[in-house]
Amino acid sequence: MCPNCGQNSETIGHALWWCAKSTEVWVSTPFWESISKFKGLGCEVVLRGLSECLKADAVESICMVLWGIWQSRNVVVHEAVQAVAVAAKAPSSWSPPLVGSLKLNTNTSVKKGSQRCGVGAVIRDEKGWIVAALSKNWLGNFSPEAGELIALREGLLLAQKLQLRISCVEVDAYNVASMVSGVSFEVGESEFVVADVRALFKEVGVQKCQSISRNGNRVAHNLASLALSSLEDLVWQNV
Template sequence: MSRRSCGEILGPCSAVTWCRKLWACHSLRKVKIHMWRAFHRALAVKDNLRSRGISCPIVCPVCEEGTEDSTHALWLCAAARGVWISRSIWEVLCNFRGRPFDAFCLFISQQVNNECFELFCMLTWSLSYSRNQCIFNGKAYSTMEIIERAGIGNVYSDYNFCRKVDGSHGHGSPIVRHAWRPLEGDLVKINVDALVLSFVDYVRIGVVARDRAGIVLAAASTKFLGRFSPHMAECIAIREGTMLARNLGFEKWVVELDAINAVNVVHSPPVRALEAGLRDSSRSLED
């Protein structure tokens, strides 16, 4: 098989256009670097190592059924195939008939929009990560775990889940944009947030305290067992933030979060019993 790059076959403009699209996409830097290395055949797969004079078995150590090059590792291997088939992008991927991975990357970038291209990059990185964990640490990941690590596992189902269980709080709240202003005096800002996933029976809460210079004074995270709507999880996050401020003895502080509905619970009569309990406990901590 010819080892000419896709840039040599299709011309430099195609490769340059692809690289520009890669560096412009909204993915993590490590994901972009991984994709750049995969495109330029710089991943440490057996075929690339052999081409650089390193003696090693060339058979895929995961499925033991093919030559481990970038295309096999990230596309043709049974472990990778199961991930791609489970995603809607498979309708585009299944039309690819070439072999070099750089040609595969170019094909995808020309066939899908930016959002799907970012999905492709994230899944490719997650596949490579899980593959290395399997080869070097003996840790096998399921298809769903690989998808979840990519950060896009159940975005659509989570969206529908949030709308279903939290629909009564999703209307009538206008989006208000405020310009950032530095804190005054010795005021401490407590940032809180909650993570809610439809496929697990817990929520995660994160709290960070910063001074007016942006220096982190304290941080905490915790997990609450049970199924909560995003709205209730944000209410819990407010309570955890006020508890952190009290326990650390901050005299002047303010809680900041991105859920206006949860803020309204603190400043207006709640409509649910659990809201009332969370509001009252938060207010008592402020006193």
């Protein structure tokens, strides 16, 4: 039985392509239209078909996503934990979490020509009330991806410090959401931060990580921008 969906026998083809969890990932990629033409077929048949109709760099990207899906599956099987889900499409506006739950939004802001970046994080309840928030200044020249990961880690560390359980996390970068959810491959400067984030996900109870539009992530973005104009780190509780 498939450990992710619990509904079908687990073949390699099902695990990598047709399980509901895997399909959720593929639908969010540019490759789904091509992949869906082979629906229900075995893994080798799908790969052979894709290699014949797509360019080599697209097939390489697909293989990287496959690796991430398999790694996520192994976490569920061998470590007996539920993998964090990643939403297929980015919401255009902020929506409250389920009753009794908390949602974390994070963002980073980089000033052109500056060696600083600002990170912002806000934790809200089902009524939209701010339970906690932070605006923090970081010294360093970070890539946008690394900055988003640092902001996410800072938000999770805030939740950990305040002993808050977070059910959902939102960032406005899909590549970061998929990376920390275990459905894409990470290397270089991001690798260790991703490991920290995944460990914190388990600690504070994160069940879902999704990307959101910049407009929907406005509060976290404003907090990140505020950090660039402030000389001190700011933290709020129960605003």
